[in-house]
Every structure is written in C-alpha cells, then in structure tokens.
Amino acid sequence: MDSEIELRHLRYFVAVAEELHFGRAASRLHLAQPPLSQQIRKLEEIVGYPLFLRTTRAVKLTAAGEIFLERARRTLRSVIEDLAEARSVGRGELGALRVGFISSGMLTPLPSMLGEYRRKHPRVDLQLREGFSSEMTQALLDSLIDVAFLRDGGEVEGLEAETLSSEPFVAVLPAHHALAKSRTLSAAVLRDEPFVLFSPRAGRLAYEKTASLCEAHGFRPRVVQEAPQWFTVLRLVGAGLGVSIAPACIERIAAPDCVCIELSGTSVRSDVDLVWRKDEERAIVKAFCDLGREMLAQRHRG
Template sequence: MERPEVPLAQLHSFVVLAEEAHFGRAADRLGIAQPPLSQQIRRLEDKVGHALFRREPGRLTLTPAGREFLPAAVSALAGLADGLAAARAVGTGEAGRLRIGFAASLALTVLPGLLRGFRQRFPGVSLDIREMTTAPQIVALLDKKIDIGLLREPPREPELEFRTVLDEPFVAVLPKGHPLAATRGVALEHLAELPFVLLPRAAGPGLYDQIVAMCASAGFTPRIGQHAVEWQTVCALVETGLGVSLAPASIRRIRLTGVAYRRIEPDTTRTRVAIAWRGDDDNPLLTQLLATLGRSIR
C-alpha cells in the first residue's frame, strides 16, 4: 500500500493549531494568514481521509483521528529537528565517528597527547582506536576501514596523504648484563656478531629496511634470531638474552628491569613518524584531528 507523503509545512501547521486551538493565534505564530493555514489543514485532512479538527462556533477541538495523529506528527518533527542538529554537528566536525590506526610504539609518544587534546575539544566524537603495524594500516586506509593512520616509515602511496609528525633517533636494546650495557653509547659495528630480535618485515617494511641499512652502513648484515610483532615482546625477548635489537628511542618508555637502552654512536639516522589519510576523504573530523595534532606536538 502506497504511503501518502505529508509536507513538513502541513505537519508543522497541524501541531501548532492543535496546541493553540485557534486559527488566528496559530496563523500569527506561524507567520502566515488564516486562509493559507486553513488550506494546509484541509489538504492534510484529505490525505488522512478524515477530519482532524472539530470546528464549532468559538471552539476548535481535535477529533479522535486528530488525537491519534498528533503524537506521530510531534515525533516526526522532533526527529527531524534532532536529525538536522546531528547533521550540523557532523558537518562541523563536532560529532560523528573517527577510526584511528596506530603503531604500538606511538602509544608511548604521539598518541596520548593527540587523543587527549582531541577529546577535550570534541567530546561528542566517538573514537575507534585500533593498534596496527604500518603495513596493515596502509591496507586498512585504502580499504576505507580506518580514517587515519599513525605509522612509521610510510611507503609511497599515491592515494594517501602523509604529514610528518616527528623524527626519532634509534637506540640499541640490550640485555642489562651484556658488557655493552655498561657504556653510554654503542657503535653499531659492536653488534655485528650478536643475534637480533626484530619485527617481521611484513609488519613494517620501511622500518625493517631502515634498520638493515643502518647495519649495512656499519659493515654487517644483522643475524636475526627471533621475530616479534610487538615492541613490548621484542624487549621481553632481549631481556631473556635471546638477542639485541635496534628500536625507535621511544621504546625506552617500556621499562623492563633486565633491559638497557643505549644511544647509537654516531647518531645519524632517524625514523620518521607520520600521519596518513586518504586524499579523497572529506570527513570534517579529519581536518579537526589534523589541527589538534599540530597543537599537540608544538
């Protein structure tokens, strides 16, 4: 059965007339003359198929059909008002949902300040935070499963935009009982004969290749004894004596009693942290987050 369409103006006029119970007062409140108001009510009654008002000298009351219709009309207008307010909030970036991917190590640096600043400015926005290594973030961005990525050494990808957030130095991650842990700085060539614990290349090709290149510049290829997909696990495996590692300096915030972090000498290589998003993404929340990011890292 086809449902008749009811113009919003007719609904509004009906609700106001029901509240005022007087054509003159309702017309004044609506800012129209009485004849157009009467015409709107007649058209609405034609759609309903029944009179909505009982018109008597000096008295205007709702019919049973009018009393039944009034709550639905009020609800429809309220729902529209709520929908308009919600749409405006999303359009201005004050509400909605933002899906953010982040590399685990960034929970130790950029992420807390970014989220704290954004939540303070936009408490009505729902944040969906997902821990992901760099390669899965790129795939999720391209597949529109996340809106923003915080990652390390991002690859070139023409569909994505990137903004550098910071550049971090590297540190050597050593078992605390190793002789090199007694020094203030470590030359890379001193790690040449030791087994390494690293993230698998598939998790972050850019960072992995950067670490291998650092070792190559020191005259050796790292002998990888173990892989781990999280930096926390990398550090834990180093603590057990299974090897050493090279990691971004923020890893020093992972405090394990059996692990020592020492700067690399000479300190010439940096790992790039970037924020990534789709170039065609017109979500206003993205603009707001980028603005918050700028303030959080000053």
C-alpha cells in the same frame, strides 16, 4: 493523497491545535490568518476528515484531530532529530571510525590524542585495531580501517601520509654488556654483535631504516632472532640473546636487565605517520586528522 502533505501543513496544524485560535496561531507563525485557514482546510481535505470543530465562539479538535496532533508532533520531532543527526555526521561528530595503530605507537603521544578525541567526540564509535605497519597499510587499502598510525609507513600508492612525531634511534644492550655504561655509542661498535630485531615483513621501511644505521658503518645487522613486538625484543636482549636498535620511545618499557643508549653520529630518525586513503572525503576522518595536527602543533609550541 498522503504524499501531498508537507511539513508546513504539520507545523500549521500543531500551532492551531495548541492555540485553539486561528488568529493567535497565525501571529505565532508570522502569517496572515486567511492563508493559514486555507492551508488547514487543504490539510483536512488530504486527511479526508475534519480536524477542527469551528464555531463563532471556539475552535476545538475533533477525535481525528486529537490523534493527528500526537502523530504530527512525533513526525516534527523526528525530522528535527534526523536533521541534527545528519548535521553531526556532516561535522564528523557521529558515526564509526576505525583506527589502526602499531604497538609502539602506545609509547608516543598517540594515547593522549585518542583520549582527547573521545572527549571531543563522545558520540563517535571509535574502533581501534592493533597490528604491524604492513598489516595496517593493507587494511587501509582494503577499506577495513579508515585511518592508521604507522611506524615509517613510507609512500604507498593510493594513500596519503603525514608525519606526526619523529624520534631518534637508540642501541639496546643487555645490562651486563661491556658497553652498557656508555652515555652514547656509535652503531659501528655493534658490528660483531648478534641482533634481535622485528621481521622486515612487519614494516619494510622501518626495518631498512634500522639496517641503514649499521650500513653507514659498512655492515648489515646479523639477526639471530626475530620478535613480533618491542616488548619481546627487550626481554630477549635482556636475556642475553643479542643487541638491538630501536626507536627511543621503547626506553619507557625497558626492564632493568637491558639498557637503552643514545646512538651518536646519525641523523636517521623513526617517524610515526598518520595515514589515510587519498579518496577519503568523510568529515569524521578529516576531524580526526585535524586533531592529530592540532596536538602536534601544541607539542611543538610547548
């Protein structure tokens, strides 16, 4: 019999219990009094016991009615809270969001975007995961993360990508290098230099973009040392192990023992892409991507 109880029965009961008057309760519910009385009697039949003591002069709760009032209020509150939570999830304001990013992304507007997202969506459990572009790409394909910021991620089947920021490349030289005081230089002058670069396994397209700057002048970079992070690359360049070519943002972490010099005669740029799965339909991911586009548009307007 319990399955026959409907939310309207609970709302009607709470109104009568709080007013202790069928007429006032009916007015509060915008109902006629006879249908309200009928529904209360039906509820009492379902419960199996009277919930009200009715006399010509007053309406009072029975002991069963007092207990049921507490439970009915709790149930209605729970329904309201559940509806609000479901709507928040539907709007992308609640839940867990797993975001992957490459370390050089921390030198771009990415941290500002993440901070803005946390301010706008404080109830979202934002989980950040750092790694190479290749690692983040695979994590997306394996559904281990929901969205990622990649350095020149390229086209990957099953994934959608949108470029959020783009920057030129710079040459990175030891501070004591003969060309260190140059305002600009061509990659051609690096032909005979040893290079310190990240491994192509970290991101194939990013590596090939870097190499293409040298290939445009008829040579491939002679890599004598690979390094996993740009900070390490800079320290090794500063120590004199070689030169490098890097996205312009790394100048923010360059130490005094190395210099970053604008590369001339090239239109190749390094892109930071926002990437997600093509079959992704959740509002929480859409809201995150929308914020990325919004902040990008603001930067362009600025």
